Amino acid sequence: MTEKNATSIKRLAKLVKNPNAKVIFMVGAGISTSCGIPDFRSPGTGLYDNLAKLNLPFAEAVFDIDFFEKNPEPFYTLAKELYPGNYEPSNFHYLMRLFQDKGKLHRVYTQNIDTLERAAGILPDNLVEAHGSFAKNHCIKCHKVFVQEIFEQAINEDKEFLKCVHCNGLIKPQIVFFGENLPSLFFSSWDDDCAKLGEDHIVIVAGTSLAVYPFASLPTEVPKITNRSLINLQRVGDFKNNPRKSDVIYLGSSDHAAEQLAAELGWLDDLKILTNMTTIKLQEDENRETCFTHEDKDLKLDKVADVLEKLKLDEREPEEKAGSEKGEKEKELEVQKERD
Ligand code: CNA
Numbered sequence: 170m171t172e173k174n175a176t177s178i179k180r181l182a183k184l185v186k187n188p189n190a191k192v193i194f195m196v197g198a199g200i201s202t203s204c205g206i207p208d209f210r211s212p213g214t215g216l217y218d219n220l221a222k223l224n225l226p227f228a229e230a231v232f233d234i235d236f237f238e239k240n241p242e243p244f245y246t247l248a249k250e251l252y253p254g255n256y257e258p259s260n261f262h263y264l265m266r267l268f269q270d271k272g273k274l275h276r277v278y279t280q281n282i283d284t285l286e287r288a289a290g291i292l293p294d295n296l297v298e299a300h301g302s303f304a305k306n307h308c309i310k311c312h313k314v315f316v317q318e319i320f321e322q323a324i325n326e327d328k329e330f331l332k333c334v335h336c337n338g339l340i341k342p343q344i345v346f347f348g349e350n351l352p353s354l355f356f357s358s359w360d361d362d363c364a365k366l367g368e369d370h371i372v373i374v375a376g377t378s379l380a381v382y383p384f385a386s387l388p389t390e391v392p393k394i395t396n397r398s399l400i401n402l403q404r405v406g407d408f409k410n411n412p413r414k415s416d417v418i419y420l421g422s423s424d425h426a427a428e429q430l431a432a433e434l435g436w437l438d439d440l441k442i443l444t445n446m447t448t449i450k451l452q453e454d455e456n457r458e459t460c461f462t463h464e465d466k467d468l469k470l471d472k473v474a475d476v477l478e479k480l481k482l483d484e485r486e487p488e489e490k491a492g493s494e495k496g497e498k499e500k501e502l503e504v505q506k507e508r509d
Pocket residue numbers: 196197198199200201202203206207208209210211215216280281282283284300375376377378379380381400401402403405421422423424
């Protein structure tokens with residue numbers, strides 16, 4: 170780790186350790202590249218560099234509503250690849266989940282459509298999917314809404330492009346295309362959150378080129394008393410054009426930053442438990458490649474087993490739980506009596 174990054178992690182950890190600290194994450198495709206999902210703009214590996222095989226007039230056409238109307242095939246090809254369930258969350262996704270578990274998460278704003286925040290366990294109330302997701306579909310002509318499964322079926326069974334039963338318009342997942350509005354929740358949630366931002370809040374922007382508006386303007390709107398941090402391969406957006414003295418900048422992989430920040434906060438074991446659970450799940454399916462390549466191969470399986478056991482215990486009926494807790498209390502009292 171460079172000296173600058175090490176200092177940034179220490180500064181960030183100090184801010185998070187403030188007992189009143191609450192974090193808003195603003196994330197993009199860069200936090201999912203380690204899961205095997207290419208971002209848009211990384212030279213050579215980004216989607217836009219690799220869309221040639223789809224025969225597009227211009228790369229962005231794959232998410233262009235007018236183009237989709239004429240030729241839905243490239244989007245279907247891409248959707249099949251990006252469809253939820255094909256990939257597992259990264260270290261960074263699980264770090265955000267840890268912030269939630271530790272009571273330090275205010276909100277996650279994501280531009281991603283891969284739904285890996287949900288897969289990592291971020292609760293719906295804590296999540297704003299600014300560019301929509303595959304969770305619902307709608308007809309682009311009459312706007313009738315359809316359930317997730319119909320699109321899933323269409324791409325799994327290589328069916329013809331889905332058409333609306335009411336008006337014969339094309340059906341597509343509620344992913345925001347260029348030329349479409351963002352979900353109203355994005356605006357209402359940000360209005361509320363932005364008004365509440367104070368000196369105990371930290372806004373962590375990660376894995377995004379901050380090139381797509383209106384999302385890209387969010388960091389600019391963060392009040393000056395609130396701390397901002399950027400975790401990205403390079404400086405972007407407001408952190409490049411209008412940097413603030415207090416900005417905490419980490420230039421490098423978001424997964425490395427996640428591990429280093431977790432270590433500095435004393436959360437590394439918790440992070441490994443979450444990522445190892447995924448590793449175990451992946452190992453069950455021998456044909457799948459795991460996206461986790463932890464240097465620490467010493468899987469803390471005993472620790473994972475402990476956690477699973479605890480989860481099982483917590484699922485017991487309340488009476489059963491109270492009964493065994495009472496038993497334990499009685500045992501403790503007996504031991505105490507014997508000692509006395
Ligand atoms: P982008 O424009 O491709 O930018 C990605 C940014 O992440 C770049 O600045 C990269 O340098 C940086 N980056 C790449 N890998 C890493 C890494 N390992 N660690 C840290 N930084 C990294 O993507 P944006 O999200 O900014 O653009 C918004 C678009 C991308 C949205 O409309 C998304 O829907 C769309 N998109 C989403 C996905 C996904 O859901 N996973 C994939 C590709 C594109």
